[in-house]
Amino acid sequence: MTKPIALEGVYPILATPFTEQGDVDENSLRELVRFQLHAKVDGIALFGMASEMYTLLDDEKARIAEIVVDEVKGQVPLVFGSGHTGLEVAVQLSKRAEKSGADALMVLPPYMAKPDGKRLYDYFAAVAKAVNIPIMIQDAPLASGVNIPAAMLARLSKEFENIAYVKVEAPPTTFKVTEVLEQSEGRLTVFGGMNAMYFYEELGRGAVGTMPACEFPEVCVNIYQAFKAGDLDTARRTFYQYLPFLRIGTLPGSAMAVHKEILKAGGVIESAYVRNPNAPIDERTRQEALDTLKDLDLLALRWNEIKAAR
Structure with missing residues (x-):
């Protein structure tokens, strides 16, 4: 394996903007990047x-990857999700992602038929053997619906050099972060999730x-940079100021629409359309999301001004 890129900091999961007719909106995607x-x-x-x-067609994924790689132009690393509910498809998606410009992969476990321990291990081992990126x-x-024991994560990191990261989204994430770091003895680097x-x-x-x-990328960037600089007061204060907003962005069944309504409100994307099985939010929920941002300065809500000044 070539020397892997080191990942740390803030890596937002890019939304997929759609038109009101449900097609991928390429212009909004470029603006979002x-x-x-x-x-x-x-x-x-x-x-x-x-x-x-889970709603994207293969050719849509290929085009999205092409656009994002073109817009980023190597300025920051790209992590492609390549998990699937079947081993063979996950391997194929992972190979394609590597060829399409991914610097690393984020791999979800099988999520339809829930795997036992052996099947879960074999799934991640197969992906690790198929690619040369982290x-x-x-x-x-x-x-x-699948819990991955910290002991298995540690074993996989020991046996496969390119299994180097874990995105911990098993609540409460704080406990699992500690568990993974301790059991992997420093081999695994941990990112948080859950919005x-x-x-x-x-x-x-x-x-x-x-x-x-x-x-809300700049919010996380500000928290991360303050924490890294040792300014814990600023990091903590910023985090708790925005926590109600982060929480409302996890509404079951409506989270994707919340994310997109905020992006649309400031002109980052043109439409808040979400694909089935996701559901749009009603005006009351939209207003509740915006209410959490009163007296706060969110970059997304000022984006029209920034675009006009470009």
Whole structure:
């Protein structure tokens, strides 16, 4: 394996903008990438749960990857989600992602037929053998229905050099962060998830970054940079100021629409359309989301002004 890139910091999961007719909106996608780069993110992740990846066709994924790679132009690393509910498809998706420009992979476990321990191990081992770029295992039992024991994560990191990261989304994430770091004896690097709802505490436990939704990148960047500089007061204060907003971005069945409504409100994307089985939110829920941002300065809501000044 060539020398892997080191991942740390803020890697938002890129939403997939659609038109009102439900097609991929390429112009909004490019604007969304520019928005992330303007916020000085450390990297970008695509084809995660917040990308509605389970609704995307193969040719749509290929085109999205092409656009994102073109817009980023190597400025930050790209992490592609390549998990699937079957081993063979996960291997194929992982190979394609590597060829399409992924610097690393984020791999969700099988989520239809729930695997036993042997099948779970074999699944991640097969992906690790198929590619030459770093792998981040996504431990997200609320989304996948599969809990990955810390002992298995540690074993996989010991036996496969490119299994180097874990995205911990098993609540409470703080406990699992500690468990993974201790059992892997330093081999695994941990990112947080769950829309950054535990980001400040995760950093305190040894996580090196987060992979949240993409409508508040500068908030996470500010928290991360302050924490890294030793300014814990600023990191903590910023985190708790925005926590109600982070929480409302996890509404079951409506989270994707919340993310997109905020992006649309400020002009980052043109439409908040979400694909089935996700549901749009009503005006009351939309207003509740915006209410959590009163007296706060969110970059996404000022994006029209920034575009006009470009």
